Amino acid sequence: xxxxxxxxxxxxxxxxxxxxxxxxxKALKQxxxxxxxxxxxxxxxxxxxxxxSAIKALLELEHESESILCNDPHLVxxxxxxxxxxxxxxxxxxxxxxxxxxxxxxxxxxxxxxxSRLAGAIESEIQAWIDREFIKTFTQTLVxxxxxxxxxxxxxxxxxxxxxxxxxxxxxxxxxxxxQDLILRSKVFTKLESILCxxxxxxxVREASAFAIAELIRFNKDVFVGQVLISKTVCALISLASVxxxxxxxxxIRSIKSPIVDEIVSGDIIPKLVGFLTxxxxxxxxxxxxxxxEIGYFGRKEAIDAMLEADLVKRLVELQRCENxxxxxxxxxxxxxxxEVGEGLRQREKRELKQEVLKRVREASVCxxxxxxxxxxxxxxxxx
Numbered sequence: 088x089x090x091x092x093x094x095x096x097x098x099x100x101x102x103x104x105x106x107x108x109x110x111x112x113k114a115l116k117q118x119x120x121x122x123x124x125x126x127x128x129x130x131x132x133x134x135x136x137x138x139x140s141a142i143k144a145l146l147e148l149e150h151e152s153e154s155i156l157c158n159d160p161h162l163v164x165x166x167x168x169x170x171x172x173x174x175x176x177x178x179x180x181x182x183x184x185x186x187x188x189x190x191x192x193x194x195x196x197x198x199x200x201x202x203s204r205l206a207g208a209i210e211s212e213i214q215a216w217i218d219r220e221f222i223k224t225f226t227q228t229l230v231x232x233x234x235x236x237x238x239x240x241x242x243x244x245x246x247x248x249x250x251x252x253x254x255x256x257x258x259x260x261x262x263x264x265x266x267q268d269l270i271l272r273s274k275v276f277t278k279l280e281s282i283l284c285x286x287x288x289x290x291x292v293r294e295a296s297a298f299a300i301a302e303l304i305r306f307n308k309d310v311f312v313g314q315v316l317i318s319k320t321v322c323a324l325i326s327l328a329s330v331x332x333x334x335x336x337x338x339x340i341r342s343i344k345s346p347i348v349d350e351i352v353s354g355d356i357i358p359k360l361v362g363f364l365t366x367x368x369x370x371x372x373x374x375x376x377x378x379x380x381e382i383g384y385f386g387r388k389e390a391i392d393a394m395l396e397a398d399l400v401k402r403l404v405e406l407q408r409c410e411n412x413x414x415x416x417x418x419x420x421x422x423x424x425x426x427e428v429g430e431g432l433r434q435r436e437k438r439e440l441k442q443e444v445l446k447r448v449r450e451a452s453v454c455x456x457x458x459x460x461x462x463x464x465x466x467x468x469x470x471x
Contacts, residue, residue, distance in 0.1 A: 109217065116213040123206035161219060165212040172205045215265050218257070222269045225254055229278040244289055251279070251295040258299075258306040267307060276303060276314045284323045294331045297324060301335050304342045312343050316350055325359050333363065333374040340381040345431055348386040357382075357393040364402040372406065373414050383425035388436050391426065395440075400447035404461065408453070419448060420464035441465070 228250055232243070254275075258266070270276070282288055282296040300320060303311045315321075321339070324332040339347055351357060360382075363375035379399060382390055403422060406415040423444050427437055445462055452458035 112213045116210050119206045119210040123203050168209045218266045222273050226273040248295045251299050255299045255302045258302050280318050284319050297335045301338045330370045337378050337381050344385045348390050352390045358397045361397040361399050380425050383422050384429035385431050387431045401451040404451040417464050419461050423465045
């Protein structure tokens with residue numbers, strides 16, 4: 088019996104007039120951006136909007152948005168900045184009408200700098216409001232949406248995925264402290280992880296959540312790595328057993344390095360990961376090879392030992408023997424090179440493990456010629 092589902096929340100509807108507010112503030116943000124980039128009327132080229140046009144747009148929008156700014160306590164600072172900018176522009180215009188001289192020149196330069204500063208502050212305040220409303224709606228949707236299962240309404244699934252991808256795109260623009268505070272207060276990571284770990288959600292929704300989690304690591308590694316390490320993210324990615332989920336795991340290994348490899352080892356995930364090398368799907372085998380190569384580069388001795396005990400070398404020899412050379416060619420040597428140049432092993436451990444790899448190559452090969460070919464690649468090296 089399927090669990091009861093909650094009504095699905097639309098993509099952006101925190102208030103009845105939010106679309107009007109959003110439209111006006113986005114226009115204000117663009118005008119502020121243009122003015123911040125080019126506050127000086129005398130410096131205009133084909134790639135920038137003239138300051139006169141930006142100023143005109145700002146003043147018109149400031150008048151149009153006056154009632155909106157008064158009704159939202161989060162926009163008080165923005166209203167103050169707009170009033171200050173309007174006053175400064177008036178003073179700047181008066182300075183330009185005076186006779187030319189050193190005093191007038193200095194006044195115009197100072198005003199130009201201050202206009203640029205205020206325009207930047209206005210742009211930042213508007214973005215903070217947009218982020219606040221978006222994160223509010225985003226978290227409400229993640230909490231109250233019904234479980235989007237494989238049999239669910241495709242439209243609901245697409246809306247949820249689109250919302251998660253919009254969040255991913257926003258944090259992908261770079262670090263923003265105010266946005267980070269919103270994300271932490273709203274417990275966005277926990278909500279995304281819940282979707283990733285919930286098997287009743289469709290794979291597409293779970294994968295979208297996983298990509299957003301990986302983007303959070305890029306957004307601020309210092310803050311969100313710990314949440315990944317103590318969560319069930321890695322186990323959920325393995326349970327998905329899809330090309331995209333294994334790709335995300337590779338991304339996390341490259342970002343977090345040895346700490347996440349340690350978690351993979353302690354969670355007894357290595358045998359499952361090596362098991363993907365025998366998948367019926369070539370694409371899964373290919374991304375699984377990439378994943379074990381990443382572990383080979385960043386993993387400590389315990390991780391390498393676990394892969395060898397899971398018959399990794401045997402699986403790689405089989406792939407190299409039977410599969411497309413462009414995808415799996417020299418994969419044993421590529422793994423050996425990762426151990427040699429990687430960060431997780433001491434020099435003594437590298438030498439010992441290389442000998443262990445050679446021993447297992449001999450055991451896994453079907454004939455002396457095959458063994459000799461692979462051993463030669465391992466000894467002479469191959470490009471990772």
